[in-house]
Amino acid sequence: MADVVFLALSGLIIASAILALEARELIYGAIWLAISLMGVAGVFILLGAEYVAMFQVAVYVGAVVVLIMFTIMLVHRESGRIVDEEGPGRLGRAGAFVAGLVALTVAVATILLTPVSPAAPEFYRVALPELGRLLASSYSIALVILGLLIGATVIGALTLAKVEREGEPDGTVE
Amino acid sequence: MALDNWSLVAIFEIVVFLTIFPLLIFGWLMGAKGRHPIRDAPFESGQTPMGEARRRYMMQYYPYLIMFVVFDVVAMFLFTWGLVFSSISFSQDYVFLIFLIILVAPLAYALHLSGKHESW
Amino acid sequence: MVNELQPLPTVQEIVTLALSIITSRTFLEIIVFPGFLNVMLGAAFLTWLERKVIARVQLRIGPLYAGMWGILQPIADGVKLMFKEMIFPERADAKLLMLCALGLMLLAAAPVVPIPFGDGLVIADMDVGLIYVFAVISLFPTVILLIGWGSNSKYSFLGALRSLFQQVAYEIPMWLSVLGIIMLTGTLNLAKIVEAQQKVWFVVPQILGFVVFFTAVLAELERTPFDLPEAEPELVMGWMTELTGVAFMVGFLAMYTKLYLMSALITALFLGGWSGPAILPQPVWFLLKTFLVASSVVIIRGSFPRVRVDILLRSAWTRLLLVAFANIFVTVGVIWLGLGGIWRI
Amino acid sequence: MEPLSSYVILTSAMLGIGIYGLVSKRNAIRLLFSVELIVNAANINFIAFARYSNPPILNGWVVVFYSIAAAAMEAAVGLALILVAFRLNGTIDVRKLNRLRG
Numbered sequence: 001m002a003d004v005v006f007l008a009l010s011g012l013i014i015a016s017a018i019l020a021l022e023a024r025e026l027i028y029g030a031i032w033l034a035i036s037l038m039g040v041a042g043v044f045i046l047l048g049a050e051y052v053a054m055f056q057v058a059v060y061v062g063a064v065v066v067l068i069m070f071t072i073m074l075v076h077r078e079s080g081r082i083v084d085e086e087g088p089g090r091l092g093r094a095g096a097f098v099a100g101l102v103a104l105t106v107a108v109a110t111i112l113l114t115p116v117s118p119a120a121p122e123f124y125r126v127a128l129p130e131l132g133r134l135l136a137s138s139y140s141i142a143l144v145i146l147g148l149l150i151g152a153t154v155i156g157a158l159t160l161a162k163v164e165r166e167g168e169p170d171g172t173v174e
Numbered sequence: 175m176a177l178d179n180w181s182l183v184a185i186f187e188i189v190v191f192l193t194i195f196p197l198l199i200f201g202w203l204m205g206a207k208g209r210h211p212i213r214d215a216p217f218e219s220g221q222t223p224m225g226e227a228r229r230r231y232m233m234q235y236y237p238y239l240i241m242f243v244v245f246d247v248v249a250m251f252l253f254t255w256g257l258v259f260s261s262i263s264f265s266q267d268y269v270f271l272i273f274l275i276i277l278v279a280p281l282a283y284a285l286h287l288s289g290k291h292e293s294w
Numbered sequence: 295m296v297n298e299l300q301p302l303p304t305v306q307e308i309v310t311l312a313l314s315i316i317t318s319r320t321f322l323e324i325i326v327f328p329g330f331l332n333v334m335l336g337a338a339f340l341t342w343l344e345r346k347v348i349a350r351v352q353l354r355i356g357p358l359y360a361g362m363w364g365i366l367q368p369i370a371d372g373v374k375l376m377f378k379e380m381i382f383p384e385r386a387d388a389k390l391l392m393l394c395a396l397g398l399m400l401l402a403a404a405p406v407v408p409i410p411f412g413d414g415l416v417i418a419d420m421d422v423g424l425i426y427v428f429a430v431i432s433l434f435p436t437v438i439l440l441i442g443w444g445s446n447s448k449y450s451f452l453g454a455l456r457s458l459f460q461q462v463a464y465e466i467p468m469w470l471s472v473l474g475i476i477m478l479t480g481t482l483n484l485a486k487i488v489e490a491q492q493k494v495w496f497v498v499p500q501i502l503g504f505v506v507f508f509t510a511v512l513a514e515l516e517r518t519p520f521d522l523p524e525a526e527p528e529l530v531m532g533w534m535t536e537l538t539g540v541a542f543m544v545g546f547l548a549m550y551t552k553l554y555l556m557s558a559l560i561t562a563l564f565l566g567g568w569s570g571p572a573i574l575p576q577p578v579w580f581l582l583k584t585f586l587v588a589s590s591v592v593i594i595r596g597s598f599p600r601v602r603v604d605i606l607l608r609s610a611w612t613r614l615l616l617v618a619f620a621n622i623f624v625t626v627g628v629i630w631l632g633l634g635g636i637w638r639i
Numbered sequence: 640m641e642p643l644s645s646y647v648i649l650t651s652a653m654l655g656i657g658i659y660g661l662v663s664k665r666n667a668i669r670l671l672f673s674v675e676l677i678v679n680a681a682n683i684n685f686i687a688f689a690r691y692s693n694p695p696i697l698n699g700w701v702v703v704f705y706s707i708a709a710a711a712m713e714a715a716v717g718l719a720l721i722l723v724a725f726r727l728n729g730t731i732d733v734r735k736l737n738r739l740r741g
Contacts, residue, residue, distance in 0.1 A: 006641050010649045017653060020672050021660040027443060033672050034436060040679045043649075045180050047690045050422045052700050052707075054429045055250050056682075059707055062432030062465075063243040064675070064714045066458065069439055070239055071718045072668060075725045095663030103655025110647045110684075128421060129480065130697055132258030133266075135251070139701050140269040143251070146708055147276035150244055153712040154280030157240045158287060160719040179418035182324065183407050186417060189330050190403045191396070194544055197376070198392050201540025205379035216383040216447035217535055235459050236722070238607055242462040243715045246432075247708045249469040252622075253425060254704075256476035260629055260638070285612060 013039035337550040338368040351596030380539035387444040402548040412576035445536035453532030457523035463610035468510035470618035474625035488567030495566040502621035518595040557587040646687035653680035
C-alpha cells in the first residue's frame with residue numbers, strides 16, 4: 001500500500017515539476033509548482049512527519065505560491081507572454097545534459113556513501129512537544145539567528161517595495 | 175478496520191470528489207449551449223466591456239503579502255513554542271522570548287512605514 | 295509452487311461483506327454523521343437559516359413556500375441551478391474555473407475531519423488537527439486568486455485580489471489568537487482541546503483570543519463587515535461573478551460549508567465543544583452551539599456597515615495583531631502564576 | 640516500506656529538474672521555481688534520512704523547519720527584487736538585466 005502511494009506521489013512530484021518549468025504560461029507553471037509542493041508534503045506524511053507536512057503546506061502552498069502568483073500577475077503584459085522563452089534549443093539540451101549528469105552523480109554518491117541502515121525502523125509516533133523542546137535547547141542559537149534573518153527580510157523586502165512604489169507618487173495602479 | 179488518519183482524510187476527500195465532480199459534469203451536459211459575442215462578454219453591469227481585465231490592480235498592497243509570508247513562518251515557530259510552553263523551564267522559554275523581541279524591530283519599522291504611507 | 299484456488303465467494307458472502315463495510319463505524323462516520331452528509335446538509339441548512347434570519351432583521355419573511363417555513367428552498371435552488379447554462383466569458387479558462395470550484399468544495403469540506411462532534415465522534419483523531427485545519431484554510435486564497443484570474447473579468451479579478459489580501463492579512467491574527475489555548479493545553483488535538491474545557495470553557499480565560507479569532511473568521515469568511523470581496527454595489531458578486539450554473543452552486547455551497555465548519559471550529563475551540571448538561575446528547579449540544587455561532591455571524595451581517603479596504607488591512611496588522619500578542623502575554627502570565635492547571639490534560 | 644534509496648532517487652530527479660531549469664530558463668520567476676524544487680529535494684532527503692536512522696531522530700525535522708523558513712524569506716526578498724527589476728527595466732528576462740556589465 002505504502003509503496004503504491006509512494007510511487008504515485010513521486011510520479012506526481014516529478015511530472016508537475018517538469019510541467020512547472022515547461023508550462024506555456026507562467027501562471028500555469030505556478031499551479032503545477034503548487035501541486036508539486038503538495039506532493040512533497042504527501043511524502044513528508046508518508047515518512048511520519050505530519051507536522052512538517054502541515055508547515056510545508058501552510059508556508060509554501062499557502063504563502064509562497066500565492067506571493068509568486070501575485071507577482072506573476074503584476075509583471076503580466078497585456079498582450080502575450082512576459083518573456084520570449086528559449087525553446088528547446090542548444091541551451092535546453094545543455095541544461096538537460098548537465099542536470100542529468102548531476103542528478104546521476106548525486107544519486108549514486110548518496111546511495112554509496114549512506115552510512116544509515118537502509119531498512120526502516122518500526123513506525124514511530126512522535127510526541128510533538130519533543131520538537132519544541134529540541135528547538136528551545138539544541139537549536140536555540142539557530143532560532144535567534146532565524147529571528148535576525150526574519151528581521152532583515154522584512155526590512156529589506158519592505159524597503160524594496162517602497163522604492164518600487166516611489167516611482168508612482170500617488171501609489172495607485174497603472 | 176484500522177485505517178490511519180491520513181487514509182481517512184483521503185477517503186473523505188474522495189467521497190466529496192465523487193459527489194461534486196459528477197454534479198459539475200451533469201450541469202455541463204444539461205445546461206443549454208450557445209455562443210454569441212454579447213453573451214460571452216464578461217459581466218460589466220450591462221455596459222460594453224472595455225479594456226483588459228487582467229490589469230495590475232492593488233499593487234500598493236504588495237508589502238502586506240510580504241509581511242504575510244514572513245509572519246506565517248513566525249506563527250508556525252510560535253506554535254511549537256506553545257506546545258512545550260508549560261513543560262519546559264523558564265531558562266528555555268526565554269529563547270523564544272528573545273525571538274519575539276527581535277521581531278519587534280521589523281514590526282515597528284513596518285508600522286512606521288504604514289503610518290507614513292497610509293499603507294505599507 | 296501452485297497456490298490452491300480459493301473458492302469463489304458466494305453472493306451472500308459478498309452482500310454480508312458489503313453490509314459490514316457500510317455499517318462499520320468508520321464508514322458511517324465518513325459518510326453520514328460527522329462526515330459528508332452532515333457537512334452538505336449543514337451548509338444547505340445554513341443557506342436557509344441565513345435567508346430567514348436576515349429577513350427577520352429586515353422585517354421581511356424570507357423563503358416561505360417550499361416546505362414548512364420554506365425549509366426545502368435550498369433543494370429547489372440547487373435543482374434550479376443544476377439545469378442552468380454555464381456561461382464563461384470569452385478568453386476565460388472554463389476548465390480552470392470548474393476545477394477551481396471543485397477544489398474550493400474539497401478545501402471547504404476538509405476541515406471537518408479532525409473536528410469532534412461528540413465524545414469520540416470524530417473522523418480522524420489527529421495529533422496535528424488544529425494545524426491541519428489552518429493549513430487547509432490557508433489554501434483558499436490560492437484557489438480564489440485563480441478563479442479571479444481565470445474569469446477574465448474585472449469584477450472577478452478585483453474581488454479575488456481583495457479576497458486574497460483580506461484573507462492573508464487576517465490569517466496571522468487568527469493563528470496567533472489560538473496560541474493561548476495551545477499553551478494552556480499543550481496539544482493540537484481538537485478532541486483533547488474540547489476535553490480540557492469540561493470545567494471552564496476557553497471563552498473565559500481566552501476572551502481576547504476569542505474576540506480576535508471571531509473577527510478573523512468573519513474576515514476569512516468574507517462576511518459583513520468584511521465582505522469587500524463581494525461588495526454588491528461595487529463588485530456584483532466579487533470573485534464569484536463569472537461562476538455560473540453548477541459551478542456557482544458549488545462555489546456558493548463551498549462558502550457556506552466554510553461558514554458551517556468555521557462555526558464548528560469556534561465551538562470546539564472556545565465554547566466547550568460537545569460539553570453541556572446531559573439532558574441532550576453531545577452532538578446535539580455541539581450542533582446547537584454551532585448554529586448559534588453561525589446565526590450570530592448572520593445577525594452581524596444584518597447590522598453592520600462595510601469597512602474600507604485600507605482600513606481593513608491596516609487594522610488587521612496593527613490592532614488585531616497587537617491584541618493577539620497581548621493575549622499571548624496574558625496567557626504566559628496566567629501560566630506562570632500557576633492558574634493554568636485546570637485546563638491541563 | 641520502500642528502501643531509503645528510492646527516496647534518494649526521487650530527490651536526485653528533483654535536483655536534476657531544478658538544475659535543468661536554472662541552466663536553461665531565462666525568466667527570473669522560473670529560476671525561482673527551480674530553486675524551490677532543489678530546496679524541496681533537500682528537505683525530503685533530510686526527513687527521509689532522519690526517519691531511516693536507527694533509532695529515528697527529530698533533528699532532521701528541525702533542519703527542515705529552518706530550511707522552509709529560509710526558503711520563504713528567500714522567496715519574499717527575491718520576488719520583491721524581481722518586481723523592482725521589472726519596474727526599472729520592463730522585463731524579467733535575466734539575460735536582458737545586464738546593466739551592470741561594463
